[in-house]
Amino acid sequence: MSCFLMDENRIASLAAAIVSKNEGNPLADEQGAKYDGEHLADAMLAMNIDAFRQRYGIKALLVEDLDCIDLDTRNRGPLEALSEVQVFKSLQCFLYQCAEGDVDEKPLYKALSAIKSRMASFIRQGTPEYEAAEWG
Numbered sequence: 001m002s003c004f005l006m007d008e009n010r011i012a013s014l015a016a017a018i019v020s021k022n023e024g025n026p027l028a029d030e031q032g033a034k035y036d037g038e039h040l041a042d043a044m045l046a047m048n049i050d051a052f053r054q055r056y057g058i059k060a061l062l063v064e065d066l067d068c069i070d071l072d073t074r075n076r077g078p079l080e081a082l083s084e085v086q087v088f089k090s091l092q093c094f095l096y097q098c099a100e101g102d103v104d105e106k107p108l109y110k111a112l113s114a115i116k117s118r119m120a121s122f123i124r125q126g127t128p129e130y131e132a133a134e135w136g
Helices: 008-021 037-056 063-068 084-097 107-125 128-132
Strands: none
Touching (some): 008 037, 084 107
């Protein structure tokens, strides 16, 4: 397996889409505070960095190397409007990048993985093949 840091603007767009699509069942941090788009993006970016470090070693990504990552959300680019399929595929990629060390044991990883599974079912149910299939 390999691991890379995803583009922070894609993570921010993905986080915003996840928050908006899960308004009835919001994600919460370990203290129970509900995530908004910015805080979810920050937590996802931190999880991606943690997985990268666990994969390649703590010294593989030093603070100086993080200059390309702007943790000040005011300086992030505009959010992309992502289609349902793009949200699913970006989330799938994100989770793959974070499946290093113990990161996949974290509550946020598990919650995002559950969202990905629900999205896959939703996307499948919208296909013509699904509609044409027999019930039972």
